[in-house]
Amino acid sequence: MIPAINGTFKQTSETFTLPETYRTEGGREDILSVFAARVQSLGTAPSASADTVLRFSQDASLPEEAYRLNISPSEITLTAASDRGHILALTTLFQLLTDGNGTIPCGTIEDAPRFHHRAFMLDVCRHFFPVEEVKKIIDQASLLKMNRFHWHLSDDQGYRIESKAFPRLNEISSWRKLARLDPMVTSGQAAHGDTYGGFYTFDEIRDVVAFAAARGIEVIPEIDLPGHSSAVLAAFPQYTCSGEPLQVRNTFGVHERIWCAGNEETYAFLDQLLTEVTSLFPSPLFHIGGDEAPKAAWKACPRCQALYAAKGFTNWEQVQTEFMNRVIGILEGKGKTPIVWNDSVATGALDARALTQYWAEMGPGESYVLPEVQKGRKMILSNADQFYCTDSYAALPLRATLSFEPNVKGNPIPDESVEGIETAMWVEWIASCEDLEKQLYPRMLAVAECAWCKEKNTDEFMSRAQKYLSLPALNILTGESWDKVTISGDAALNEIAMSLMMLGARYRAMSDAEKEDGGEGGMVGAVTPDSDKADNPTAHASPKQMIAMIRAHVAGKMSGVYSEADIDKVTGIILQASARRHS
Secondary structure, eight states, rough: OOOOOOSEEEEEEEEOOOOEEEEEEEEOOOHHHHHHHHHHGGEEEEEEEEEEEEEEEOOOOOOOTEEEEEEOOOEEEEEEEEEEHHHHHHHHHHHHHHHHTEHHHHHEEEOOOSSSEEEEEEEEESSOOOOOHHHHHHHHHTTTTTTEEEEEEEEEEEEEESSSOHHHHHHTTTEEEEOSSSSHTTTTTSSSEEEEEEOOOOHHHHHHHHHHHHOOOOOEEEESSSOOOOOHHHHHHGGBSOOOOOOOOOEEEEEEBBBBBTOOHHHHHHHHHHHHHTTTTTOOOEEEEEOOOOOOHOOOOHHHHHHHHHHSSTHHHHHHHHHHHHHHHHHHTTTOHHHHEEEGTTSSSTTTTEEEOOOOOOOSOOOOSSSHHHTOOOOOOOHHHHHHHSSSSSSSSOOOOOOOEEEETTEEEEGGEEEEEEEEEETTTOHHHHHHHHHHHHHHHHHHHHHSSOOOHHHHHHHHHHHHHHGGGGSSSSSOOHHTOOOHHHHHHHHHHHHHHHHHHHHHHHHHHHHEEEEEOOOESSTTTTHHHHHHTGGGHHHHHHHHHHHHHHHHHTTTOOOOOHHHHHHHHHHHHHHHOOO
């Protein structure tokens, strides 16, 4: 089973075998339909006349997602406080039946998750994936007892929701012209300059939400603000500081055009937009981003300068806090609890009711998030160095993900401060469903184990994971091969070095090509160690300084997973390659 039972399994000497037909007593119809479809692979089907019974019972004294399975030779009783608990009990039952080819030990299982939030995030903005692929990923996550899907639906490269209130969001914001180095182009799926994109209709979104709900998964949308907003602002440039036209971005990184914080009309527009979007998602949670928002446009804007002066601010991060608090107020008026990336709590003055999703704190020094934890703010932990699916299995081995214990910037935090665990799948360089699945899976196995279990054993997990992956009924996605997932030694170090150099070259070339294509440039946050861009500090560094900076860059990707000697080896590979390139 994955995740392992975070409780007890008291077995008897008897067994239960699921016959060709079985009947159920109680249980929600859509939940039972999902289970029935799954066990068809075992050659069974529900029948009202069958003798064998799956009986559902309620016990309000159990925690919301706890469950109890009582397995006897002739019937199984699934007890929980809620439908969510029944879904989790059925998931355990299906895993056991699959592993035992329809026969399982009798006994009693008592199980409950360590953390409430067990989630996965999918970015569909940088590259767009069809509804059926989204549902496949949800189905796989539900088999691993994950319970929330964070859907990243708006960014610089696309707005992915149908809009009846603002048709320009679909006419303009949902499409872009492909850059020459976009994976769609380099893989041969499209040509440079082709129009690319798409959006999900209201009906498609409602279908995904219902599909997820039947599997115990809540869908949380994200509209990223105030940065990563070029796509929406391309349709409505009047809400930027300059008001000048801009395009949906076709390059990746961080772009400087963001929402104008000093324009009251910005908030009126966002109120209308969020009214439309929140109506599609019944979840009480709503993600509003708040990460990687450059402040250059605000600093040059008379309206933002006036806001800064009127509020008596002393730094521009306080302007972002003001912006986010205004949006939080709008959402709370619609009955939603906001989630923000940890960048938005830097000033310590963000509305206390917002959940914070931790990914990383950029730069040296003490954590600015830790004081928020100490004040009682709940955290969703998506620590990039252990949970992001963007890295290879060499750079981020499954054992590194599995070893996670709650922390922010290396500072341990108690379980009671943790809302839960979430993995993130960013898709700048992923354009096909096949590559998406390989990058996401089987890392999802380790994330699920971290989120569900208090006690973890790496060797035992790896053995269990390999067996889990051998059972077709439990694997909806086509994941990376086990030999590549378990890559180690010099082969892993070489792969890390090559991937770091390739990523740096991609960003450099894409940024240069954007300017050649008549784009605005202005892409920040994509500087790489051997870049010769004028704004890169290594361009004017001494050889000794450059080595130190490159090593720091490599260590940032490898620390906590590899030894200092391994980090030195990867640094050396990159330096040698850089020297050859510039000789």
